[in-house]
Amino acid sequence: MTATDKLDVLAELSRILEERKESDDDKSYVASLHRKGLNKILEKVGEEAVETVLAAKDAETSGDNRDVIYETADLWFHSLVMLSHLGEDASAVLSELARRFDMSGLEEKASRNKH
Ligand SMILES: N=c1c2ncn([C@@H]3O[C@H](COP(=O)(O)OP(=O)(O)OP(=O)(O)O)[C@@H](O)[C@H]3O)c2ncn1[C@@H]1O[C@H](COP(=O)(O)O)[C@@H](O)[C@H]1O
Numbered sequence: 001m002t003a004t005d006k007l008d009v010l011a012e013l014s015r016i017l018e019e020r021k022e023s024d025d026d027k028s029y030v031a032s033l034h035r036k037g038l039n040k041i042l043e044k045v046g047e048e049a050v051e052t053v054l055a056a057k058d059a060e061t062s063g064d065n066r067d068v069i070y071e072t073a074d075l076w077f078h079s080l081v082m083l084s085h086l087g088e089d090a091s092a093v094l095s096e097l098a099r100r101f102d103m104s105g106l107e108e109k110a111s112r113n114k115h
C-alpha cells in the first residue's frame with residue numbers, strides 16, 4: 001500500500017462512518033455509539049487514549065510495537081467517530097495538520113496562545 005493509498009483509508013473510513021449514522025444500531029457498532037450519544041463516545045476516546053499510553057510504555061520495555069499500533073488504531077477510530085458525531089471528518093483534521101507544515105511546533109504553540 002502506498003502513502004496515498006493509506007490516506008485513502010482515512011477518506012474511506014470517514015465515508016463509512018457517515019453512512020453508519022443512518023444504520024440500524026443492532027448491526028453497526030458505529031450506529032450504536034451514535035445512539036448512545038456523545039458522552040459514551042468520549043468515554044471510549046478516553047479509554048482508548050489510556051490504553052494507548054499503557055501500550056506505549058510496554059512497547060518501550062519490550063521493544064514490541066504491535067499492541068501500541070493496535071491501540072492507536074482504536075484511538076484514531078473512536079476519535080473519528082467523535083468528529084463524525086459533531087458533523088466533522090478526518091479531512092478537517094488533515095487540513096489543520098497541512099496548515100501547520102510551514103510552521104515550527106514552537107511557532108504554532110505561540111500562535112495558539114494568541115487565540
Ligand atoms: N475501525 C473500526 C474499529 N476499530 C475498533 N472497533 C470496535 O471498537 C470496539 C473497541 O472497544 P473495546 O475494545 O473497548 O470493546 P468493547 O468492550 O466491546 O466496547 P464497549 O462495550 O466498552 O463499548 C470494539 O467493538 C471494536 O470492534 C471498530 N469498529 C469499526 N471500525 C470500522 O468502522 C466500520 C463500521 O463498523 P460497524 O458500524 O460496526 O459496521 C467497520 O467496517 C470498520 O472499518
